[in-house]
Amino acid sequence: MTTATAAGTSDRSTDPSLAAAGRQAAGGELGAFLRSRRARLSAAEVGLAPGPRRRTPGLRREEVAQLSGVGLTWYTWLEQGRAPNASAQVLDAVARTLRLDAAETDHLFRLAGATRSEPPTVPTTVSPTLRAVLAALEPSPAYIVSDRFDVLAWNPAAVDLITNFEALPPEDRNIVWLAFTRTWFRSLVDWDREVDWHVAQLRANSAGHVGEPYWDGFIQRLLAVSPDFSAKWAARLVAGPAERRKSLMHPRRGMLHLNTTPMLLPELPGTRMMVFTPADDATAERLRGPHGRWSGTRRDPDPSVVT
DSSP: OOOOOTTOOOOTTTOHHHHHHHHHHHHHHHHHHHHHHHHTOOTGGGTOOOOSOOSSSSOOHHHHHHHHTOOHHHHHHHHTTOOTTOOHHHHHHHHHHTTOOHHHHHHHHHHHTOOOOOOOOOOOOOOHHHHHHHHHTTTSOEEEEOTTOBEEEEOHHHHHHTOOGGGSOGGGOBHHHHHHHOHHHHHHBTHHHHHHHHHHHHHHHHGGGTTOHHHHHHHHHHHHHOHHHHHHHHTTOOOOOOOEEEEEEETTTEEEEEEEEEEEOTTSTTOEEEEEEESSHHHHHHHOOGGGSOOOOOOOOOOOOOO
């Protein structure tokens, strides 16, 4: 330990004034970092309506706060370096809203003086064998989803039936997110029936992920952009996976009646493969493209948001 001398020297690690100066500098850098990251995002990129013309580029503070599930006052304090005891869960939510990569998220935590929580185990990699199974199922549409309904892999027939998943940002490749934020989804299916069932499954699955930022942030993101989701989530209905029959109005193929079969995948815990098969001969005929195969025409995702 360094002892103070007549000349006034002291240990930098214990000098209160130096420690305060260090915190102030880190707070200033934290604010600058957060402002720079929200300035690079547009409202449309995070699923919000553009609204009136903006005086400055990027997201507003209140939009970041809303999407992150925190109060505007608290987020303002965070940008000013004055937020007390910023938790790992809240910082994770802010990082997701601002679409920070791993290095940027680590930087955010260091600037905030917080310890990053261990990331949850989230299935993201689908084996070549399972991808081969998806391909072999054509012309039946099929895709693999997590228990949060993130679409992890798909075959061309699923693209033709639903949307071009590859063209979507990874965080938007989610069946529930698409159901509540894409206008074309409402015309594709019996919307109320489908979303009631999906939200009930999401609610049931969420019981195994209480307190996980990966889950909580997703729910908060939906609550922030969709009053319809908020109402259905508040109903607290629960359901499990089951074989079902659904009808879809395809823009080119017409009305399709399909049986859906969920298949659990033990090698990817929490995931299942959804397979769609024709429920009648007319649907089977409508599904076929040239040479008895699907044509694979892809519809671009509609960026408009349902509010």
